[in-house]
Amino acid sequence: NAGVTQTPKFRILKIGQSMTLQCTQDMNHNYMYWYRQDPGMGLKLIYYSVGAGITDKGEVPNGYNVSRSTTEDFPLRLELAAPSQTSVYFCASSYTPLGSGGDLRGTQYFGPGTRLLVL
Amino acid sequence: GQNIDQPTEMTATEGAIVQINCTYQTSGFNGLFWYQQHAGEAPTFLSYNVLDGLEEKGRFSSFLSRSKGYSYLLLKELQMKDSASYLCVSSNSGYALNFGKGTSLLVTP
Numbered sequence A: 001n002a003g004v005t006q007t008p009k010f011r012i013l014k015i016g017q018s019m020t021l022q023c024t025q026d027m028n029h030n031y032m033y034w035y036r037q038d039p040g041m042g043l044k045l046i047y048y049s050v051g052a053g054i055t056d057k058g059e060v061p062n063g064y065n066v067s068r069s070t071t072e073d074f075p076l077r078l079e080l081a082a083p084s085q086t087s088v089y090f091c092a093s094s095y096t097p098l099g100s101g102g103d104l105r106g107t108q109y110f111g112p113g114t115r116l117l118v119l
Numbered sequence B: 001g002q003n004i005d006q007p008t009e010m011t012a013t014e015g016a017i018v019q020i021n022c023t024y025q026t027s028g029f030n031g032l033f034w035y036q037q038h039a040g041e042a043p044t045f046l047s048y049n050v051l052d053g054l055e056e057k058g059r060f061s062s063f064l065s066r067s068k069g070y071s072y073l074l075l076k077e078l079q080m081k082d083s084a085s086y087l088c089v090s091s092n093s094g095y096a097l098n099f100g101k102g103t104s105l106l107v108t109p
Helices: none
Strands: A004-007 A010-013 A019-025 A032-037 A044-051 A054-057 A064-066 A076-078 A087-094 A114-118 B009-013 B018-024 B030-038 B044-049 B053-055 B060-065 B070-077 B084-091 B098-099 B103-108
Touching: A004 A087, A019 A032, A019 A087, A019 A114, A044 A064, B009 B018, B009 B084, B018 B084, B018 B103, B030 B060, B030 B070, B044 B060, B044 B070, B070 B084
Parallel strands: A010 A114, B009 B103
Antiparallel strands: A004 A019, A019 A076, A032 A044, A032 A087, A044 A054, A064 A076, A087 A114, B018 B070, B030 B044, B030 B084, B053 B060, B060 B070, B084 B098, B084 B103
């Protein structure tokens, strides 16, 4: 299994441009997540999905959109890039949601990350 | 997100033992994860505690006290490759994980 894969690894955008960050997992996980990690800060949840066709906002959703048409893929869309969106973006997946009575299947597995620079 | 407190930086010597402490808010608590993150890489899962006590996995052990909102990660027989950031992560109500800022551990010869 490749686990969680992300593309691209690195991208430079100009202010106002748009792009899609790709995320794919081959573990048949229902739950997928997008996080951003700013320097010296903890990861912040942007959006998550509990299954194909179902998505919901996390802690910092403004400026982003997501879709989940298949179990495997969970792309993150930036419509109008802003310098504040310069960050490292991690996609993650889990078999079950957390809080399932201490079930380790709720463990989230992370992709390698996409480094985005908006100038 | 709910507050996670852990030291920013620690330094230890190769072969030694180091303990990284973490406190978290107990409201809606579901469990406590520790992740390791090398510079420029993704976080990787180390341990998960939901009940009080110590979980041992090779050179790494993790402890949880639910009543105190306290956890620690214990690393034994430190190796140079253990130099990384260690993330204390709580699971509280909902689907979101609450990530600490991480403890940057430097292992010196």
